Amino acid sequence: MISRDLVIIGGGPAGLAAAVAAYDAGLKDILLIERDYCLGGVLNQCIHAGFGLHTFKEELTGPEYAQRYIDMVLERGIEYKTDCMVISVSPEKIVQITNKDDGIFEVQAKAIILAMGCRERTRGSLNIPGTRPAGVFTAGTAQRLVNIEGYLPGKQVVCLGSGDIGLIMARRMTLEGAKVLCVAEVQEKSPGLKRNIIQCLDDFGIPLLLRHNVINIYGENHITGVDVAEINENFQPIPGTTVHYECDCLLLSTGLIPENELTMGLGAEMDPITKGPVVDEKFMTTVPGVFAAGNVQAVHGLADDVSVHAEIAGRAAAEYIGGGRQ
Amino acid sequence: MKKMEMTCIGCPNGCDITLTAEDGKIIEVFGNKCPKGIEFAENEFFHPMRTFTGSMDVIGSTEGAHTVSCRTQKEISKADMLAVAAEIKKYKIKLPVKVGDVLIENVCGTEVDIVATKNVH
Numbered sequence: 001m002i003s004r005d006l007v008i009i010g011g012g013p014a015g016l017a018a019a020v021a022a023y024d025a026g027l028k029d030i031l032l033i034e035r036d037y038c039l040g041g042v043l044n045q046c047i048h049a050g051f052g053l054h055t056f057k058e059e060l061t062g063p064e065y066a067q068r069y070i071d072m073v074l075e076r077g078i079e080y081k082t083d084c085m086v087i088s089v090s091p092e093k094i095v096q097i098t099n100k101d102d103g104i105f106e107v108q109a110k111a112i113i114l115a116m117g118c119r120e121r122t123r124g125s126l127n128i129p130g131t132r133p134a135g136v137f138t139a140g141t142a143q144r145l146v147n148i149e150g151y152l153p154g155k156q157v158v159c160l161g162s163g164d165i166g167l168i169m170a171r172r173m174t175l176e177g178a179k180v181l182c183v184a185e186v187q188e189k190s191p192g193l194k195r196n197i198i199q200c201l202d203d204f205g206i207p208l209l210l211r212h213n214v215i216n217i218y219g220e221n222h223i224t225g226v227d228v229a230e231i232n233e234n235f236q237p238i239p240g241t242t243v244h245y246e247c248d249c250l251l252l253s254t255g256l257i258p259e260n261e262l263t264m265g266l267g268a269e270m271d272p273i274t275k276g277p278v279v280d281e282k283f284m285t286t287v288p289g290v291f292a293a294g295n296v297q298a299v300h301g302l303a304d305d306v307s308v309h310a311e312i313a314g315r316a317a318a319e320y321i322g323g324g325r326q
Numbered sequence: 327m328k329k330m331e332m333t334c335i336g337c338p339n340g341c342d343i344t345l346t347a348e349d350g351k352i353i354e355v356f357g358n359k360c361p362k363g364i365e366f367a368e369n370e371f372f373h374p375m376r377t378f379t380g381s382m383d384v385i386g387s388t389e390g391a392h393t394v395s396c397r398t399q400k401e402i403s404k405a406d407m408l409a410v411a412a413e414i415k416k417y418k419i420k421l422p423v424k425v426g427d428v429l430i431e432n433v434c435g436t437e438v439d440i441v442a443t444k445n446v447h
Contacts, residue, residue, distance in 0.1 A: 037389060047395035047443065049377045053337045061379055063395050063444035067425050147381050150392040175380060175411035194333045194340035199376060203404060302338060 003108040004079075005029035005321050007095050009086050009262065010115035012041020014294025016069035017307040018113045021314030023076045027321060031107060032073065032080035033097060039073070039080060040066035041117060042140070043303065045147045048168050050195075054304040065303060089114070089266045091287050111289045111317040114277070115310065116259040118295040120165075126254060128160075130217030133224070139165040139253035143172065152176050154249020158226050159183040160214045162190040162197070164301075166253020171200035173251075180204070181245050184212040184228050186235060191255075193301070213237065217250065226250055256299045266290060274298035282316035283309060291317050327353075332370050336362035343367050375401035378410050382429060384419045384446060394419055394446045396429055402436045409434050422447035 006027055008015045011034030019032050038044065043051070046062030053059055056068065073080065087096045093109045120138040137145070137153055143165060145151045155178045159166050162185040170180045183201060188210055190197055201208050209228065215237045216227040230241035258276035268277040268285040276297040277285040284291050293310035300306045330345040343357040345367045355367045369375045377400075381393040402410065413434050423429070423442040430440040 044395075044444070047381055047397075048379045049397060050338070059377070061395060061397055061443040064425055067445060147395060148391075148393060150381070150383055172380075175378075175407065177412075193338050195335035195338065198333050198340075199335050203376070203407070 001094075001106050001108050004031040005110045006031070006113065006317050007093075007107055007109040007111075008032045008113045008115055009089070009095065010034065010041065010117060010294075010296070011036075011039040011080060011082070012115065012117050012294070013043055013066065013069065013303045013306045014117065014296065014310040014313075015041070015113070015115035016066070016073055017310035018115055018291075018293045018314035018317070019078050019080075020069065020072045020076065021311035022113075022318045023078055023314075025315045025318035025322075027318040030078050031109075032078060033084045033086055033095070034080060034082045035085055037082055039070050039082065045140075045144045046168075046303075047147050048172070051303050054302070055307055062303070069307070086262060089262050089290070091267055091290075093289060110321045111291070113310075113313055113317055114263055114285070114290065114292045114296050115294050116262060116296045118256040118258050118299050121252070121255045121257060123252060126160075126252065128214055128217055130226075131219055133217065133219035133222050135219065135223035135248055136217065136250045136252070139163070139169040139251045142169055142249075142251050146172055146176060152178060154178060154247070156181060156245075156247040157249045157251060158214070158228070158245050158247045159251040159253060161185060161252055161254035162192045162208060163253040163255060164192045164196050166251060167192045167196040167200040169251055169253070170206050171204060173249075174204045174206070178249075180206045181247060182207045182209050182228065184209045184214060186211065186213050186231060214250065215242065223248060223250055256295065258296050258299065260296075263292065263296065268292075271298075282319075283313035284316060284320070289317075289320055291320075330367075330371060332367060334358060334363045334366045336360070336366050345371055347371060369401075374404040376404045376407055377401050378407055378440075379443070380411060380414055382414050382417055382419050382440075384421050384423075386421050388421075388447055391421075391446045394421075394423055394429070395443045396440050397443050398433065398436070398438045399428075399441050400438050402433075402438050406434055406436055410436070410440075414440060 043062035043066035051065035218225045229237040291313040293313035294306040334341040346354040378398040
């Protein structure tokens with residue numbers, strides 16, 4: 001079996017920053033594992049500006065922000081493997097990995113940093129009535145389709161949820177030539193950043209409907225429309241307020257949840273509030289030597305904050321191995 | 327006297343700024359927590375500016391990439407956003423490109439270049 005001092009699972013903002021910090025704290029025997037064909041994680045599809053204001057004191061796009069960290073990883077010669085899927089992590093710190101070339105293989109680590117990021121809530125978790133046609137996407141999926149794959153998932157768009165990805169995608173779809181009819185938000189206040197409401201909705205005259213929900217989805221094969229209604233304090237639709245929108249795309253931006261499959265398989269204690277693992281002040285989970293960094297631990301609003309927290313986890317992992325703490 | 331209420335988009339703080347003007351001249355900018363807010367408010371009053379970001383089609387990728395992400399090197403007039411978005415669709419970018427490479431010079435006569443924001447080969 002291959003062995004490494006530190007295995008980091010995930011090559012996005014958390015994994016990259018953790019790798020650099022651990023290396024700089026004296027740990028050289030590191031393996032960084034990434035599922036995609038390149039490093040950078042979700043930053044690769046976050047092509048809008050707004051990253052790095054804290055970390056680099058300038059406004060960068062997601063790919064530019066990622067590249068700064070990728071360059072740091074490359075400069076240090078930190079070992080990384082792309083196109084790799086981690087299947088399981090054991091409390092004995094054996095990481096089971098698979099890829100096209102090597103099949104299934106295992107790496108014994110002295111410490112592990114979980115940096116798998118988060119997932120979006122899907123239609124299935126929202127219980128929206130109606131048919132189940134194509135054309136209903138999470139905002140992040142649409143973001144990947146538009147920005148990475150080069151496809152436009154619809155031309156008449158309704159967005160449910162005004163999280164930052166939803167706001168960003170409302171503008172992105174508009175710039176790509178689609179018409180965004182409205183953004184419906186069940187809360188009284190948008191969870192998105194104010195700057196995004198201004199530059200993504202107001203700039204393009206896209207209405208934000210607070211205390212509104214999508215209450216029906218229409219379409220046999222492909223979505224043909226949705227009903228949007230005002231809701232009361234119990235989130236129930238108010239009769240007589242329903243408006244029908246003809247659309248060929250519904251985007252969902254209704255929240256993010258830490259990606260927990262490996263963490264739970266490992267047996268780490270989970271936190272019902274963050275929905276990620278319970279961690280100490282150095283981001284160590286209840287499994288000694290296993291750390292959680294970034295959105296896998298708790299969903300962060302800003303990538304810059306992810307980097308800061310991941311650096312703490314990276315240094316702590318180096319300290320854990322160096323100090324021989326058991 | 328004219329009062330303009332706005333939210334600064336310079337950073338995630340999103341300061342609520344009030345700008346007071348008289349006879350087309352700014353008298354006071356209030357509510358900003360940093361100097362960026364003053365510049366933002368002045369621009370919003372005279373000539374709103376935005377950074378454009380988007381993606382462009384590529385040809386000949388050795389890693390299977392379909393697009394390269396891009397931005398305007400500096401802010402452009404807010405009024406030019408849709409024109410720039412339509413213009414960049416007309417191009418197919420030859421690879422490889424690196425972060426910062428100029429993809430279109432002086433896009434739509436804005437005197438600002440479109441640059442790559444990703445290394446793509």
